[in-house]
Amino acid sequence: MTEETPFRHESIWHMVAAPTVWTLHFAIIYAITAVECSKIGTPEVARLSILVLTVVALALIGWIAWKAWVQWDYPDDQDYVHDKPTVEDRREFLGHAGFLLSIASAIGVIFVAMPALFIETCL
Amino acid sequence: MLDAPVDAEVKARREADLRRAWETPKGWRYWSAVNNTEVGVWYSLTAFFFMLCAGVLALLMRIQLAVPDNDFLSADRFNQFFTMHGSAMMFLFAVPMFEAVSILILPAFLGARDMPFPRLSAYGYWSFLIGGIFVLGSILFNVAPSSGWFMYPPLATEQEGIGPDIWLLGLSFIEVASIAAAVELIVGTIKCRPPGMRINLMPLYAWYVLVVGVMILFAFPPLIAGDFLFELQRSMDWPFFDPDRGGDPLLWQHLFWIFGHPEVYIVFLPSIAIAAMIVPTAAQRPMVGYSWIVLSAVGVGFLSFGLWVHHMFTTGLPSLSLGFFSAASEAVVIPTGVQIFAFVATLMVGRVTMSQPMLWIAGALAIFTAGGLTGVMVAIAPFDWQVHDTYFIVAHLHYTLFGGMVFPIIGGIYYFYPFITKKKMSDRLSRWAFWLTFSGFNICFLPMHLTGLQGMPRRVVTYPEAAGWDVLNMVSTLGSFIVAAGILVFAWDLLRPKGRQPLTERNPWNAGTLEWSHDVPEEAWGVRSVPYISSRYPLWEQPKFLERFDDGKFYIPDAPEGKRETIVTSAVDAVPQAVVQVTGPAWVTLWAAAFTGGAFILPVFKFYWLSAFSGVCAVACVIYWLWTSTAQVPKTPMRDAGLGLRLPVYVTGPKAPGWWAVFITMLGDATAFASLVFGVFFFWTARPDFPPEGAALPDMMWALLALLAFVVAWGATVAARELNRGGRQGVARWCIVGAVVATLAALGGMWLAIVLPGLQPETHAFPAVMYALTVWTSAHCVLAVVMLLYCLAGSVFGKLTQLYDADLRNTTLFWHFMCLSGVITTLLVGVAPRLM
Ligand code: HEM
Ligand SMILES: [Cu+2]
Numbered sequence A: 001m002t003e004e005t006p007f008r009h010e011s012i013w014h015m016v017a018a019p020t021v022w023t024l025h026f027a028i029i030y031a032i033t034a035v036e037c038s039k040i041g042t043p044e045v046a047r048l049s050i051l052v053l054t055v056v057a058l059a060l061i062g063w064i065a066w067k068a069w070v071q072w073d074y075p076d077d078q079d080y081v082h083d084k085p086t087v088e089d090r091r092e093f094l095g096h097a098g099f100l101l102s103i104a105s106a107i108g109v110i111f112v113a114m115p116a117l118f119i120e121t122c123l
Numbered sequence B: 001m002l003d004a005p006v007d008a009e010v011k012a013r014r015e016a017d018l019r020r021a022w023e024t025p026k027g028w029r030y031w032s033a034v035n036n037t038e039v040g041v042w043y044s045l046t047a048f049f050f051m052l053c054a055g056v057l058a059l060l061m062r063i064q065l066a067v068p069d070n071d072f073l074s075a076d077r078f079n080q081f082f083t084m085h086g087s088a089m090m091f092l093f094a095v096p097m098f099e100a101v102s103i104l105i106l107p108a109f110l111g112a113r114d115m116p117f118p119r120l121s122a123y124g125y126w127s128f129l130i131g132g133i134f135v136l137g138s139i140l141f142n143v144a145p146s147s148g149w150f151m152y153p154p155l156a157t158e159q160e161g162i163g164p165d166i167w168l169l170g171l172s173f174i175e176v177a178s179i180a181a182a183v184e185l186i187v188g189t190i191k192c193r194p195p196g197m198r199i200n201l202m203p204l205y206a207w208y209v210l211v212v213g214v215m216i217l218f219a220f221p222p223l224i225a226g227d228f229l230f231e232l233q234r235s236m237d238w239p240f241f242d243p244d245r246g247g248d249p250l251l252w253q254h255l256f257w258i259f260g261h262p263e264v265y266i267v268f269l270p271s272i273a274i275a276a277m278i279v280p281t282a283a284q285r286p287m288v289g290y291s292w293i294v295l296s297a298v299g300v301g302f303l304s305f306g307l308w309v310h311h312m313f314t315t316g317l318p319s320l321s322l323g324f325f326s327a328a329s330e331a332v333v334i335p336t337g338v339q340i341f342a343f344v345a346t347l348m349v350g351r352v353t354m355s356q357p358m359l360w361i362a363g364a365l366a367i368f369t370a371g372g373l374t375g376v377m378v379a380i381a382p383f384d385w386q387v388h389d390t391y392f393i394v395a396h397l398h399y400t401l402f403g404g405m406v407f408p409i410i411g412g413i414y415y416f417y418p419f420i421t422k423k424k425m426s427d428r429l430s431r432w433a434f435w436l437t438f439s440g441f442n443i444c445f446l447p448m449h450l451t452g453l454q455g456m457p458r459r460v461v462t463y464p465e466a467a468g469w470d471v472l473n474m475v476s477t478l479g480s481f482i483v484a485a486g487i488l489v490f491a492w493d494l495l496r497p498k499g500r501q502p503l504t505e506r507n508p509w510n511a512g513t514l515e516w517s518h519d520v521p522e523e524a525w526g527v528r529s530v531p532y533i534s535s536r537y538p539l540w541e542q543p544k545f546l547e548r549f550d551d552g553k554f555y556i557p558d559a560p561e562g563k564r565e566t567i568v569t570s571a572v573d574a575v576p577q578a579v580v581q582v583t584g585p586a587w588v589t590l591w592a593a594a595f596t597g598g599a600f601i602l603p604v605f606k607f608y609w610l611s612a613f614s615g616v617c618a619v620a621c622v623i624y625w626l627w628t629s630t631a632q633v634p635k636t637p638m639r640d641a642g643l644g645l646r647l648p649v650y651v652t653g654p655k656a657p658g659w660w661a662v663f664i665t666m667l668g669d670a671t672a673f674a675s676l677v678f679g680v681f682f683f684w685t686a687r688p689d690f691p692p693e694g695a696a697l698p699d700m701m702w703a704l705l706a707l708l709a710f711v712v713a714w715g716a717t718v719a720a721r722e723l724n725r726g727g728r729q730g731v732a733r734w735c736i737v738g739a740v741v742a743t744l745a746a747l748g749g750m751w752l753a754i755v756l757p758g759l760q761p762e763t764h765a766f767p768a769v770m771y772a773l774t775v776w777t778s779a780h781c782v783l784a785v786v787m788l789l790y791c792l793a794g795s796v797f798g799k800l801t802q803l804y805d806a807d808l809r810n811t812t813l814f815w816h817f818m819c820l821s822g823v824i825t826t827l828l829v830g831v832a833p834r835l836m
Helices: A017-039 A044-072 A087-118 B008-021 B027-032 B036-066 B075-109 B118-141 B163-191 B204-236 B249-283 B290-306 B319-331 B333-349 B356-378 B381-387 B391-421 B427-453 B470-495 B545-550 B588-605 B608-629 B657-686 B700-725 B729-755 B765-796 B806-830
Strands: B565-569 B576-581 B638-642 B645-648
Touching (some): A017 B290, A017 B657, A044 A087, A087 B319, B036 B118, B075 B118, B075 B249, B118 B588, B163 B204, B163 B588, B163 B657, B204 B249, B204 B290, B204 B657, B249 B356, B249 B657, B319 B333, B333 B356, B356 B381, B356 B391, B356 B427, B427 B470, B588 B608, B657 B806, B700 B729, B700 B806, B729 B765, B729 B806, B765 B806
């Protein structure tokens, strides 16, 4: 490890970054749909923006997942228990949990966006 | 150092000191106790009592429904009963029970002496008791609310009598207490872990407490905001939910279910948390997949906020929007399932003993899974359109609530009983209680799926014979009495006198977690010494742990000044930071709760002035309590904490539990405010006439001046903090005075902005919501002034000094939020309507 420990190694905020992206994605697409359906009546713009936002959200989550994977560094020592009272185990644990949360959030984002693929009206 | 022998005399003296410091008051003074072990027991027994009351209502309803065309209960009484049954089960039992149990056992999991703010727990408990009795008592006077536990307008806004007011004000009061407890639990988990217990070693229960606490913080405030609007409509006739005057009843449904769905998980996760403690013990091995469980707890916490509209599938929202919520409802199954698989895996690789608690947990898993399956069904909108508001839903919700809450809690009580009372419950009675409850439950609720599919609507007082629902209903009623018998057996086992029974052994289940280092017979000091932790299961894995613990070889094994103290550590790595004093027994908490109760309850009877007076008294009590017992300037700044460690006895800023408490409370407060803002935008999208054509708009200039004043007041507060820290107390005091003046100016500006142009809140939802925002922010201004004056007084009387500035730091933190909400309010009032 370098002499400076990066903040992310001891940060719960980084661990929950992916679900936070899920939340924002969810809130924004809900708001866009609500506004367009009430003000215009058809969800064209909304569906397009949902597509774009979903790609953005997935890219973000992918990036977060990658950073978390690196922090976990599973291939290095194949540790997935992290129950020792050490700086290393704490870092790996937060990375591991963050990585799993990224997967769950990615699934969540895809699930939530799917209806926009199939439903073409506001009715 | 850990192996050096402790002198017997020293040890005895320290124990005596500790015992004296933590002594529980005797006689009638017992009720002034604030210790988590006392308050936790009162709290859980009260919640259990409310549950029994709600259960009696359920039985009476089941008698009424047993045969067709029955007239055992009148329609109105039936309505009151199902409303109170649902409301009491949810607000007076499910959530408080979690908080009660956590207050009782969390400190022991964390090897802490007590919760960080014992008086706050006591205050929360007394508030809960007063509010609960008030709400439940209304049923005896035949004035209870009767529009269902979700109080939909217009039914509930139009209802005659005081029923809805009792519901709104009484339950808001209890929600405030719930939030107080959540704040305390979060701070306890973050700041009161024992040295060495890094975040990756935290007991799973603590993870769940953290997640659920945060969920409460984000879920309850929308409901409080909704209650606020609702009560304004009922008492002042401001038409938020009245479509004739620009309002919209759906706003309530949104606010209610943004609370209501997470609530279901708020109820469910703590029970899973209990299971997460019992399962490793039953399997006699560490939990498999610790990270996976953390994933699922946190994941469920997030996802559960994206489900609320699945309660509104039939309200005519755009089908695209319905799609999002349907999908999210299915997605939440993934993290929920993960934890169940982790439990099963742990049980499979371990050597399981089917102990009493484990039996209940197994029953819980079975029932909850069944409830989850019907949940997946109703989350699909077209299916829900078929069964909405039928007995299918009643069956579904009871499967999840019984399986997800009642069974695990009872299992948990069997498990923790020896820890709480130092006695054991009976094996034989446990089996009776379990099999009666389990079979009775299924006999009662399984047929309801069918009753629902055959078309029986929920919330009906009776049904005609021709409908052909009579056999199924009779079976359900029989089943409900079997459940009742099971619960009574459990209650008897819980409460029966056990005076002659021997004390339990110290660790009866051979568990690995810290709480089983408790003292038998009981000691009030919480832990003999605050341990150093290097494992997830210290009792299994740390050699000679108990011996060192008992000899007081770890931290603060003494109370040299006779004070109640606990160790504060850093949030992630649990590095010791301070030994802080915690508050002891007091009556003022009881008074504060009583006056707060008055402030909430008196408006029901239209005693507005008395209520305001009561509110002022409550604030006075709280100020007295803070002034006399929190953030006191210490006589000696450092203390020897044991194991060669010297720690400060005063911390300020983000190191201090008090700072965290303010931060967390403000997050909740900001959520309530955000819900009001959501209301404004909701009206804008849902109503074509928002703001109505040609209506008077608030004055922009005054609003912007108010905005400026908010920023000035905030700047002055920050300046005061900095100057005070730099040793320039005199100037700092003037800054505080300046901040007070600017706050008052902002308050005035906000009101002029809406009063001068002649906005009339009764006429339309638009002016009403402008008024509501102003009222909300004004109340915060008053609070801000009180806090600033408190700091000023502290500075003048030497409670707040250059070094010891916690109060000012906390006030500044409050001001960050205050300034933000002031700016948003003024922009929403002064600028936004012109753009809409
Ligand atoms: C012996 C156990 C119980 C029985 C026999 C029972 C029975 C009932 C009955 C008959 C209703 C009214 C159905 C209707 O008319 O629509 C009901 C509603 C409800 N119950 Fe229970 N219940 C029991 C336990 C519980 C528990 C433990 C909880 C929660 C922790 C709970 C929560 C609710 C809720 C939220 C409602 C909906 C109220 C409403 O429609 O406003 N029940 N229950
Ligand atoms: Cu729900």
